[in-house]
Amino acid sequence: MNEEKFTRETVLSVRRWSENLFSFTLTRPAHFRFSAGQFARIGIEIKGEDVEDEKVFRAYSVVSSPFAEHLEFFSIVVPDGAFTSRLQHLKAGDSLLLEKIPYGFLTLARYQKPLPHDLWLLATGTGLAPFLSMLQDFAPWQQYQHIILAYSVRTRDELAYVEDIENIAQSFGEGGARFKFLPIITRADNSASDHVLDQYILHQRLPILIENGLLEQQAGLALNPATSHVMLCGNPQMVDDTRNALKARGLSMNRRGEGNIAVENYW
Secondary structure, three states: OHHEEEEEEEEEEEEEEEEEEEEEEOOOOOOOOOOOOOOOEEEEEEOOOOOOOOEEEEEEEOOOOOOEEEEEEEEOOOOOOOHHHHOOOOOOOOOOEEOOOOOOOOOOOHHOEOOOOEEEEEEHHHHHHHHHHHHOOOHHHOOOEEEEEEEEOOOHHHHOOOHHHHHHHHHHHHOOOOOEEEEEOOOOOOOOOOOHHHOEOOOOHHHHHOOOOOHHHHHHHOOOOOOEEEEEOOOHHHHHHHHHHHHHHOOOEEEEEEEEEOOOOOO
């Protein structure tokens, strides 16, 4: 890749959530502007002994606010992966490559009809990232009457950013949309737990929770083709199954600004 297409940025911090999940922050070049929900392409340089150094890039949704001074990203470790197996050893002061332009269309600007009323953000794993960025922008809190964030993980230790979500809701939500956070843990866990969270944790996959009505019951709000904007981000199987469950309820894919369901396809 031509060096004019990327900049070299410095790792500012690394936060490890579990054995296979971590977040990191980078310096943000002045030219890098993005909309909440978009993703960046981040690169590493793999040194070769007998061949030219190779630059490998992967797509990462931005966690941080469009107005933040730094850029934050949320990553999973793929065993033996050419990229994340190296990225997991990041430390402050390391250097990464950043393409100069953002990508993606999982933004609130894509919605024209129906008009904003209730916003459902449905995520698995690192698919939480673009929704954290959206929630750190005052616009959705002012545009919508209700915001529901459903975040599904396999095990309790993978439930990242819980305190951050609570702080974001307190900082941005006052006087705006009513916010409901619905954590979901799909695998049984008999270890010591946070009983405050246990009061409202769900334990089935997102498409099942839509089919049996539990998601709406816990949200205190109905999915409605006339009012609901629904965004999906996460593993491809979840996206496909949840999209089908929503379509069975009468919701439609968002095309040319009209419709309920929007998904990100960079995975």
